[in-house]
Amino acid sequence: xxRLSRLTDYAVVVLARMxxxxxxxxxxxxxxxxTGLPEPTVAKVLKILAQAGIVAGQRGARGGYRLARPLxxxxxxxxxxxxxxxxxxxxxxxxxxxxxESESLCPVRGRWDPVNRAIRTALSAISVAExxxxxxxxxxxxxxxxxxxxxxxx
Numbered sequence: 388x389x390r391l392s393r394l395t396d397y398a399v400v401v402l403a404r405m406x407x408x409x410x411x412x413x414x415x416x417x418x419x420x421x422t423g424l425p426e427p428t429v430a431k432v433l434k435i436l437a438q439a440g441i442v443a444g445q446r447g448a449r450g451g452y453r454l455a456r457p458l459x460x461x462x463x464x465x466x467x468x469x470x471x472x473x474x475x476x477x478x479x480x481x482x483x484x485x486x487x488e489s490e491s492l493c494p495v496r497g498r499w500d501p502v503n504r505a506i507r508t509a510l511s512a513i514s515v516a517e518x519x520x521x522x523x524x525x526x527x528x529x530x531x532x533x534x535x536x537x538x539x540x541x
Contacts, residue, residue: 403519406458439469464510
């Protein structure tokens with residue numbers, strides 16, 4: 388069974404709570420209260436998310452963490468890579484060598500690459516905002532005077 392770690396799951400929960408809060412900067416204790424997770428766990432999750440560039444930390448009296456980009460722009464793949472490493476079903480990831488003792492004899496070596504790419508693509512298409520139950524923003528409508536047919540109608 389393919390399974391993500393608890394920290395990865397907790398990261399999605401923390402990000403979802405960060406995305407719904409009105410305050411741009413949030414503290415680890417505040418997020419721990421809002422998520423029901425232990426504060427040391429939330430602090431660890433935030434540190435890893437900051438190292439991955441998903442959240443940004445701010446020191447000082449009004450310090451805390453804020454989303455580095457909108458929640459709809461943070462993919463599930465971004466979070467998984469930050470906590471789990473490269474997304475792949477097998478150890479032979481996209482041409483890496485020396486990770487398997489049987490690689491020289493393996494009849495399917497390199498054949499997992501399309502599967503791994505498909506999984507990464509699928510996970511990249513799902514945003515944390517979608518997982519949090521927020522529908523994707525509707526596409527921006529062009530201004531009426533910018534419509535390419537508006538000149539032809541005149």
